[in-house]
Amino acid sequence: MGETEDYTESVAAHKASHEDGGADEVNVDGLSGELADEQKSEWSKVSGKPTTFPPEAHGEEHEAGEADEIDVGGLSGQLADEQLSSWAGVSGKPTWFDGTPQSDDFSEVKEPKYWRHFLALTAIGANYWDRAENPGYLTMYAEKYTALGSGTLRTMFPYQVLTGDFTVETKIILDVSPGQNYRAAGLLLYRTTYNLIRFARLYNDAEQLHLMHIVDGTYFTSSISFTQNTLWLKHIRTNSTTTSWYSTNGTDWTQFTDPSTVLTTSAPLWVGPVVLTGTITPLNYSAKFEYINFT
Numbered sequence: 482m483g484e485t486e487d488y489t490e491s492v493a494a495h496k497a498s499h500e501d502g503g504a505d506e507v508n509v510d511g512l513s514g515e516l517a518d519e520q521k522s523e524w525s526k527v528s529g530k531p532t533t534f535p536p537e538a539h540g541e542e543h544e545a546g547e548a549d550e551i552d553v554g555g556l557s558g559q560l561a562d563e564q565l566s567s568w569a570g571v572s573g574k575p576t577w578f579d580g581t582p583q584s585d586d587f588s589e590v591k592e593p594k595y596w597r598h599f600l601a602l603t604a605i606g607a608n609y610w611d612r613a614e615n616p617g618y619l620t621m622y623a624e625k626y627t628a629l630g631s632g633t634l635r636t637m638f639p640y641q642v643l644t645g646d647f648t649v650e651t652k653i654i655l656d657v658s659p660g661q662n663y664r665a666a667g668l669l670l671y672r673t674t675y676n677l678i679r680f681a682r683l684y685n686d687a688e689q690l691h692l693m694h695i696v697d698g699t700y701f702t703s704s705i706s707f708t709q710n711t712l713w714l715k716h717i718r719t720n721s722t723t724t725s726w727y728s729t730n731g732t733d734w735t736q737f738t739d740p741s742t743v744l745t746t747s748a749p750l751w752v753g754p755v756v757l758t759g760t761i762t763p764l765n766y767s768a769k770f771e772y773i774n775f776t
């Protein structure tokens with residue numbers, strides 16, 4: 482082969498010599514071009530990388546019945562809209578509503594706030610009541626000259642305000658018979674001293690069941706002989722008419738005399754238990770009330 486003769490012999494395949502660990506390994510630093518395959522890298526060496534990653538809209542995925550449904554139990558915050566709920570699930574709800582009568586079995590020693598108190602400024606003696614002395618009962622006491630008459634109400638009593646139609650029922654237990662004039666224990670429906678109904682176990686020269694109602698200052702009374710010291714009393718008011726009932730066993734009821742017509746449906750009445758003595762002598766008289774039911 483002369484000096485000017487062409488060299489035409491092929492170069493043998495030798496890529497392996499330029500690969501990692503080969504005899505003629507290539508250093509790719511600074512080489513241009515884009516490799517066919519994605520390359521490993523560190524985050525710090527990635528240029529043009531984003532700084533935030535807002536998710537694509539996907540709220541539907543978290544809705545009811547979807548693949549990624551959210552359980553909101555225990556989450557904090559207040560939703561924009563009012564939510565469905567049951568009465569049992571409402572916290573802080575009132576246990577009574579002003580003007581709505583609340584029955585009482587006197588099982589709570591502390592007096593519930595739905596009871597109000599009437600205090601007669603003309604009272605000579607005093608009335609008071611106790612829920613703890615005989616648990617499960619309201620024990621009421623009256624001292625001297627706590628009287629009830631036309632234009633006069635010298636007593637104190639717990640009451641609730643009722644309007645419209647209603648029924649009120651109570652059970653009364655006397656440890657002793659009244660025994661002295663004007664001692665009484667019963668129910669009082671009171672609007673003013675000139676408009677009221679008192680239905681009571683009373684002594685007035687004899688043991689009686691006694692109904693007194695005053696309409697615009699006009700005084701009406703009716704009574705029957707009655708000696709039982711455990712009794713049930715009830716008033717039923719419909720429109721402007723009130724009927725009075727009594728029972729000796731809590732089951733069988735007897736209407737007492739004729740209906741009493743007092744006031745109008747819209748006029749509020751103060752309704753509650755009452756104990757009276759009607760004597761100047763300072764002598765306590767007491768009665769126990771087992772319950773008062775309003776319907």
